[in-house]
Amino acid sequence: MSGEFHDGVVKALSNEALRGHLRRAMDSLIEKRLAVFPDSDELESLRHRCMGIRANALSKLPDLLVHLEARCEEQGIRVHWAETTAEANSIVLEILRSHRVERLVKGKSMVSEEMGLNHALEAEGIECLESDLGEFIIQLAGETPSHIVMPALHKSKQEIAELFHEKFPDIPYSDDVDELTAVARGILREKFMQADAGLSGVNFLVAETGTLCLVENEGNGRMSTTVPPLHIAVTGIEKVVERLTDVPPLLSLLTRSATGQPITTYFNMINGPRQPGEKDGPQEVHLVLLDNGRSRIFADEELQATLRCIRCGACINHCPVYTRLGGHAYGTVYPGPIGSILEPQKEGLERLGELAEASTLCGACGEVCPVRIPIPKLLNRLRWEGVRHDGSGETAGQGKRRKQSQALAWKGWSTLASHPALYRTAVKSASRFRRLLPQQLGPWTHVRKAPEIAEKPLRELAEEEGFSHE
Amino acid sequence: MSDARSHILQRLRAVGRAEESELARPVASHPWSREEKLQRFTECMSAVRADVHLTNEREWCNDLQQILMTKGARNLVYAPATPHGQILQSGLSSGDIELIPYDQEIEQWKSRLFDETDASITSCHGAIAETGSLILWPDETEPRLLSLVPPVHCVLLQADQIYSTFAEAVENQGWAEDIPTNALLISGPSKSADIAQVLAYGVHGPKSLVVLVLR
Numbered sequence: 001m002s003g004e005f006h007d008g009v010v011k012a013l014s015n016e017a018l019r020g021h022l023r024r025a026m027d028s029l030i031e032k033r034l035a036v037f038p039d040s041d042e043l044e045s046l047r048h049r050c051m052g053i054r055a056n057a058l059s060k061l062p063d064l065l066v067h068l069e070a071r072c073e074e075q076g077i078r079v080h081w082a083e084t085t086a087e088a089n090s091i092v093l094e095i096l097r098s099h100r101v102e103r104l105v106k107g108k109s110m111v112s113e114e115m116g117l118n119h120a121l122e123a124e125g126i127e128c129l130e131s132d133l134g135e136f137i138i139q140l141a142g143e144t145p146s147h148i149v150m151p152a153l154h155k156s157k158q159e160i161a162e163l164f165h166e167k168f169p170d171i172p173y174s175d176d177v178d179e180l181t182a183v184a185r186g187i188l189r190e191k192f193m194q195a196d197a198g199l200s201g202v203n204f205l206v207a208e209t210g211t212l213c214l215v216e217n218e219g220n221g222r223m224s225t226t227v228p229p230l231h232i233a234v235t236g237i238e239k240v241v242e243r244l245t246d247v248p249p250l251l252s253l254l255t256r257s258a259t260g261q262p263i264t265t266y267f268n269m270i271n272g273p274r275q276p277g278e279k280d281g282p283q284e285v286h287l288v289l290l291d292n293g294r295s296r297i298f299a300d301e302e303l304q305a306t307l308r309c310i311r312c313g314a315c316i317n318h319c320p321v322y323t324r325l326g327g328h329a330y331g332t333v334y335p336g337p338i339g340s341i342l343e344p345q346k347e348g349l350e351r352l353g354e355l356a357e358a359s360t361l362c363g364a365c366g367e368v369c370p371v372r373i374p375i376p377k378l379l380n381r382l383r384w385e386g387v388r389h390d391g392s393g394e395t396a397g398q399g400k401r402r403k404q405s406q407a408l409a410w411k412g413w414s415t416l417a418s419h420p421a422l423y424r425t426a427v428k429s430a431s432r433f434r435r436l437l438p439q440q441l442g443p444w445t446h447v448r449k450a451p452e453i454a455e456k457p458l459r460e461l462a463e464e465e466g467f468s469h470e
Numbered sequence: 471m472s473d474a475r476s477h478i479l480q481r482l483r484a485v486g487r488a489e490e491s492e493l494a495r496p497v498a499s500h501p502w503s504r505e506e507k508l509q510r511f512t513e514c515m516s517a518v519r520a521d522v523h524l525t526n527e528r529e530w531c532n533d534l535q536q537i538l539m540t541k542g543a544r545n546l547v548y549a550p551a552t553p554h555g556q557i558l559q560s561g562l563s564s565g566d567i568e569l570i571p572y573d574q575e576i577e578q579w580k581s582r583l584f585d586e587t588d589a590s591i592t593s594c595h596g597a598i599a600e601t602g603s604l605i606l607w608p609d610e611t612e613p614r615l616l617s618l619v620p621p622v623h624c625v626l627l628q629a630d631q632i633y634s635t636f637a638e639a640v641e642n643q644g645w646a647e648d649i650p651t652n653a654l655l656i657s658g659p660s661k662s663a664d665i666a667q668v669l670a671y672g673v674h675g676p677k678s679l680v681v682l683v684l685r
Binding site: 025028029056065066081082087131137151153160177180182185189192193208209211222223226227229242243244252262263266271272274279280281291295296298 | 472477478479481482483484487493494497498514518572573574575576577581600601602603610613614615618636637645646649650652654655657658659660662663664666667668670672673674675676
């Protein structure tokens with residue numbers, strides 16, 4: 001492990017309170033999900049169908065995007081395309097400037113986290129306020145989300161109470177969840193009223209009807225997309241589905257997989273700005289489609305499955321590594337198993353390839369994934385891409401994790417294992433000279449003893465016992 | 471930024487894909503009777519602390535008044551150009567509840583809507599039994615914020631307008647052919663579990679959702 005990730009891991013593992021808190025939170029999410037899928041046949045047939053819906057959409061991705069754009073424009077939604085996050089930020093900034101926006105209120109959007117949008121806009125003097133309760137909390141704390149569905153999952157009730165008390169000293173201290181929620185409600189309702197623009201993410205885009213679908217429980221997404229005169233939605237190019245009838249099964253699987261809810265409080269389908277005669281809704285709606293490495297992921301037939309993801313977070317909730325580390329240790333926008341396949345591809349294997357190694361390959365993520373992304377298989381694939389040196393393949397940073405010493409060791413092993421006489425000699429000498437072998441084996445022996453080599457190899461013991469050669 | 475558009479599409483198109491066979495799209499539904507659908511709807515709504523009241527065309531106005539008084543609402547925002555709006559104008563007998571019409575653009579009365587209203591009433595476009603959801607298609611007469619800003623949201627639902635699943639509603643109501651500017655599913659009052667996974671109601675939207683089922 002390299003510096004940044006290693007430090008994050010050490011820090012997370014030494015935080016006993018965080019570990020206990022995460023364990024309880026994950027256990028409860030796992031239980032809730034189980035309870036809402038009582039019929040495993042129904043679950044499997046729904047997973048099969050939703051995998052098909054997402055795979056079908058990806059198989060027609062360029063055509064669907066063009067169709068979506070045409071339908072949106074017909075309905076008055078302006079569509080923008082961005083290759084990079086910097087481009088996406090400048091598109092948003094330009095729209096906001098042309099409307100003289102000073103205050104922006106945000107619904108939850110992981111793509112805006114990916115863009116680093118808040119920083120980009122604040123540097124230009126635009127107030128950017130997160131309105132999802134979890135996002136609001138971490139924005140107050142100056143932190144980043146530790147989970148893609150529950151961004152403030154790492155914070156205890158007491159920590160949030162202290163944070164509110166520090167930031168809003170006029171409001172009496174309380175660690176009652178209802179009271180804390182009421183405080184946030186009061187502050188944010190004012191902000192919704194005053195905001196010049198609202199920004200949101202998108203859960204599904206429907207090509208057939210030009211629809212932006214938003215899934216939420218709080219109502220902040222509806223506030224952000226309905227109250228201010230301008231609404232900007234930012235999302236990845238992979239979020240599109242072909243038909244409106246693809247939405248009900250996906251929605252059902254998304255909310256049940258994510259939080260164990262049969263459905264969220266609000267499912268909001270936006271088809272355009274305020275029409276003549278309508279009394280509310282934004283006057284303008286813009287949709288920013290972000291690539292940021294997705295088209296490159298798309299190019300590899302196997303890795304393309306990464307783009308089926310509907311961001312439910314089930315893989316995260318079931319991951320033994322995430323449960324011990326939490327989201328911050330990963331140092332990326334998307335943590336957990338999905339982050340460990342998505343981020344190295346987005347940011348390059350050179351920088352984040354080691355995330356593909358932050359897995360025990362236990363398989364839980366692949367088993368719960370609602371769209372059956374073979375995450376363990378893709379983790380393995382990315383490990384290989386990191387050391388591959390045949391020059392083909394699309395993944396950024398391919399071969400950058402290859403180390404001469406490791407390559408030599410594997411080569412040596414391969415030679416030994418394919419030459420029986422050589423192998424026998426090596427094993428025999430290892431047991432004869434076992435006391436001369438090093439006891440310190442780098443990080444392995446920091447927390448473990450070096451493996452003890454037996455006095456005699458198995459082959460010799462077997463021969464002594466009278467087993468014949470073959 | 472049309473460069474970005476052509477670059478992205480170019481990269482996506484460069485990838486050869488075998489033509490997928492047409493996706494099967496069965497419409498999921500349940501063979502529930504009207505009563506079963508109503509029962510399931512009521513159970514799901516109650517599970518998320520929404521109130522479901524069975525009433526009828528003659529009595530709903532009185533029932534609504536009782537409910538609003540219990541909840542301590544002093545006023546009710548409504549859409550005056552709707553049939554139920556007309557009924558309210560003559561039917562709401564108590565002077566204790568002020569009727570506030572949503573008859574102007576939001577910009578004209580934003581702070582009053584946010585700060586001074588206690589309750590609202592809307593119709594709906596049907597409901598979904600499986601998940602306990604109301605379908606709302608806000609429009610010129612019934613604006614979007616009626617169902618979001620006031621702390622108590624009351625909804626009139628015709629009992630025979632309950633579909634078994636979302637897929638069935640989308641199919642039977644022909645959403646794909648005639649989708650409105652904004653379509654909503656509402657499945658309870660606003661809520662969040664963002665603080666320590668403890669469920670709290672009334673985060674940004676209504677703290678209370680009341681469904682009046684007309685039989």
